[in-house]
Amino acid sequence: MLLLGIDIAFLIEKVILISVILMGSLGIAMYSTWAERKVAAVMQDRIGPARAGWFGLLQPLADGIKLFMKEEIIPDRSTRFLFIMGPCLAMLTACMTSAVVPWGPDYVTASGHVISLQVADINIGILFVFGVVSLGVYGVMLGGWASNNKFSLLSSIRAASQAISYELAMGISLIALLMMTGSLSLREIVAQQHGFWDGHWFTWYFFKQPLGFLIFLVCAFAELNRAPFDLPECDSELNMGYHQEYSSMKLGFYLFSEYINMFISSAIIATLFWGGYNFPFMDKVAAGVHPLLFTLICVMALMTKIVCLILFFMFVRWTLPRFRYDQLMNLGWKGLIPLALINMLITAIAILWIFKS
Amino acid sequence: MEKLTNRSVQINRDPMTLGEKIYIPAIAKGLSITLSHIFKKKATTSYPEEKRPFSPVYRGLHILNRDEDGRERCTACGLCALACPAEAITMEAAERKPGEEHLYREEKYAAKYEINMLRCIFCGYCEEACPKDAVYLTETLMPSNYTRESFIYKKEDLLIPEHKKQDHK
Numbered sequence: 222m223l224l225l226g227i228d229i230a231f232l233i234e235k236v237i238l239i240s241v242i243l244m245g246s247l248g249i250a251m252y253s254t255w256a257e258r259k260v261a262a263v264m265q266d267r268i269g270p271a272r273a274g275w276f277g278l279l280q281p282l283a284d285g286i287k288l289f290m291k292e293e294i295i296p297d298r299s300t301r302f303l304f305i306m307g308p309c310l311a312m313l314t315a316c317m318t319s320a321v322v323p324w325g326p327d328y329v330t331a332s333g334h335v336i337s338l339q340v341a342d343i344n345i346g347i348l349f350v351f352g353v354v355s356l357g358v359y360g361v362m363l364g365g366w367a368s369n370n371k372f373s374l375l376s377s378i379r380a381a382s383q384a385i386s387y388e389l390a391m392g393i394s395l396i397a398l399l400m401m402t403g404s405l406s407l408r409e410i411v412a413q414q415h416g417f418w419d420g421h422w423f424t425w426y427f428f429k430q431p432l433g434f435l436i437f438l439v440c441a442f443a444e445l446n447r448a449p450f451d452l453p454e455c456d457s458e459l460n461m462g463y464h465q466e467y468s469s470m471k472l473g474f475y476l477f478s479e480y481i482n483m484f485i486s487s488a489i490i491a492t493l494f495w496g497g498y499n500f501p502f503m504d505k506v507a508a509g510v511h512p513l514l515f516t517l518i519c520v521m522a523l524m525t526k527i528v529c530l531i532l533f534f535m536f537v538r539w540t541l542p543r544f545r546y547d548q549l550m551n552l553g554w555k556g557l558i559p560l561a562l563i564n565m566l567i568t569a570i571a572i573l574w575i576f577k578s
Numbered sequence: 579m580e581k582l583t584n585r586s587v588q589i590n591r592d593p594m595t596l597g598e599k600i601y602i603p604a605i606a607k608g609l610s611i612t613l614s615h616i617f618k619k620k621a622t623t624s625y626p627e628e629k630r631p632f633s634p635v636y637r638g639l640h641i642l643n644r645d646e647d648g649r650e651r652c653t654a655c656g657l658c659a660l661a662c663p664a665e666a667i668t669m670e671a672a673e674r675k676p677g678e679e680h681l682y683r684e685e686k687y688a689a690k691y692e693i694n695m696l697r698c699i700f701c702g703y704c705e706e707a708c709p710k711d712a713v714y715l716t717e718t719l720m721p722s723n724y725t726r727e728s729f730i731y732k733k734e735d736l737l738i739p740e741h742k743k744q745d746h747k
Binding site: 263264265266267268271536537539540541552556 | 599601605608611612613615616618619620622624
């Protein structure tokens, strides 16, 4: 059946996939807030939330209800439209990136129908990710600016300059990776990392691009506005930063979008550097089990990697103190960008050398 | 200038070395410290379920004691109120009528006895001042509440329940 030239079965399949991914990322973001508090607690010799449900597992729901019930205040002097736009934009851009992540290998049904576990296999996947990530800063920018509060404005300026500075290093570090992959499609990049060991070297790009991974990781921290680069929300000098004037669920959206961003960027890092849904001995597993089960195992492998990365993000947050603003800029412009350029050069030489011999 | 203590350390303001500039060794060190804390004993006690042992001389909520026959010991002498540094205790005395000998130990008793728990500093001076062994500080923690009025504890709140009545129930 065709509707406007689109197969309806295909449409339904994609709608289901999008809903699952959206629900999944919201659920994971919800429990990230719980995990963050637990991680913070155990690292500070406390036990963390333990009252709401078993091990405090209902805590995110309680927090959500609290945020919804709270009084909504829109400052009189704020620009109302942009004030409301801010958190919406932050949430929208946070959810959009998940479209290009391949969550698992294609599942081929018995009748030969191929179900792709990727919402959109666009051949410029990484470019799309970068575009959306750059849009993400508008949520913070508009929110801070529209609040008509000096601290919020300062914080949003900080956020914007930080995002721009670190996107450069992030982009350059990825160019080195892209020289090896020869493709911008995330699906293609994951396919290249099939298995774990190709007979000569590890297939995962982390082992081919360790420096690139390090730069990308640091930049991801900065892009996420997470500690040690959480200058936009700097509680010590800017009170709460860009979301100081926000209350109720608008504040919740900002806080929540940070966790979704964390989940998505973990997914992107896992896809680019840690082999995506690939895992060691996957060919042997594929031969032994039902295709559907194999697909599920692959999804679980990716999820495991994502969860480990999220835990690492939290781990770093509760360990390191916040950078000073000049240190942040020094690290970005004088440290990471030259390093990324050198990495690019080394990669280029290595590729040339390998192809010659 | 002479130093006050020998603990002061001169701040090292040398420019960072390359090892310090790449931050990674320092970050790894920090992460290992926080990692080790994950396995340490937790300092939290989950209060209502789990109670920290109190010292035997802990001073908590007050009670008004009764004697072995279940009669109120307090004679409203006012020494506790006088001893109280926070002026939290007030009382009104009354004379025992004939036929009330089973209720009050002596000829005079406290018709009204109030302790304002918001003023009380739990010093225990009232306990020390009492010549009749009537007021005691127990190990009970002061419960929280919503109104100021509820923190003014009346005689009924402070008096320990009568043994005989409890036995009948």
